[in-house]
Amino acid sequence: MSIVDVAIVGAGPAGMAAATRCREFGLDTTLYDEQSGSGGQIYRGITRSPLIQPEVLGAEYWQGAPLVRALEKSGAVHVPDATVWSATANDAGIALGLAVGTPGRRTSSVVQARAVILATGAMERPFPVPGWTLPGVIGAGSAQILLKTAGVVPQGRTVLAGSGPLLWLLAWQYLRAGIAFAAMLDTTPRGRLAKALRHAPDFARSPYFAKGRELVRDVRRRANVIEYVTTLAIDGDRAARAVRYTVDGREHTIPVDQVMLHQGVVPDVNLAQAAGCVLAWSPAQACFAPVVDAWGGTAVAGLYVAGDGAGIAGALAAVPRGRLAALAVANALGRINHVTRDSMARRDRGELAVAMRGRAFLDALYRPADTFLLPSGSTLVCRCEEIDAQTIIDLARQGCAGPNQMKAFVRCGMGPCQGRFCGLTVNALIAREQQRDPADVGYYRLRFPVKPVTLEEMAAGPRTPEAIQAVERLEKTETDPM
């Protein structure tokens, strides 16, 4: 079994910054990531983007480059193509279940770390509208990844639909790359801007403000932006063929070849929650996030969560959040005393405060409309097990106690995605039907492995005494009921 001081999961901005900072204190640091390169999703492909015109993606994307360079120089070990599927606290710290490698050569092993920083980031919020599972319907973030990493773009008739900064960014990037789209359907409800305005003075001082305003103006000028869309459905048999939407009570249809959906991002909580972190409901962000202290510390000793995985605050905030977790780890492992920790943290906290400016504005403006969080009828809620909204609603009306009982009744959340794309919807539907607070309804109890790992991969791992002990048949004793 390999032993490290610090294991960091996720090589996005928080993970990269945390790893780099850990190395400044001489900690033996290993960074695991599922992708083949560092950058996470926000800076996906930054070291090897094949795009010849960097300006297509915008200057903000390239801000990730110094983070990657610092990481590369830091001496941290970066293990790509690595899936961490468990994290268990023990006397020596945290043991991580790890699967590394390409198909057929993937093996699983256990890594022992004295401390672990989870920087598992965010994923696109579920957008359960009719037809959201059809081929040709992808997330806006997904579309961005295709553009950044492979120059793969939509052809033919395209519609962007939803709300949130990332949807505007994708529209802007497509326009810069010369890719036309038929329409951008903005589902931001009427009145949201008015509600958000009380946070506007703060947002005006945000690093995102000038860029955001320019970007939205540019897209409005050059694209067909349709506002106040109140319903959305994608029709098609074997692939997306048309988008139906309602504005001012009138339904319209646009023929399409593909649709990019987006209504914000939410923390990917699976590994943190399965590891024992307590989740809390965020009313402002309408999602669950692990409860963390000012350093990213959690209910599990030795386990920290940094970046968007601990609540959405964006890439600029993820960097100081990663560094703060690293300071706490360095202090916990005896490399620095708390005086040094606190004095070094001052700069990071300043940077974090600047990066957080205007977050409340964005949260208020882009909180999805209830319609798009609460599907009905035959619209799929659980993509994996194909459980529709009516099934969930009926069981909730019959008194189903919560998401875990729902799971036991109909298998929602039990497919390979492990509830990532249905958990929030199941929570929202139960809360509405039973007139309960989403915080009270709660979330799935997530368990290891948080990503599928085969018995063959587990068996192919190193045969340590601990591993053999874990799977070998125990010697029969007098009390053995067998």
Next chain:
Amino acid sequence: MFARQPDLLADRDAVEIVVDGTTVVARAGDTVAAAMLATGLSCIRTTPVSGTPRGPFCMMGVCFDCLVTIDGHASQQGCLVKVAPGMRVDTQHGARPIVVTAKDWT
């Protein structure tokens, strides 16, 4: 459907993979899912539950809608695996076949 936008891209080595028996030219650095989308394929599997078609959705390893068989290994996440010369990719229809291979475990 999706396609490659050549005027955006720097040269990369061509990588030939075989998708359902047909040779497809991908680019070095592509994931299997991106390479399949780039050929105009949007449906890459049918589900085990109802047999309905699906295609890549999240491209970041969380939705599992891009599951394909790679070099004989079923249910691999196409968006997390990079193409390699000669790689054999097969689309999956319904539940994956469970193949048990006898091995020497001693």
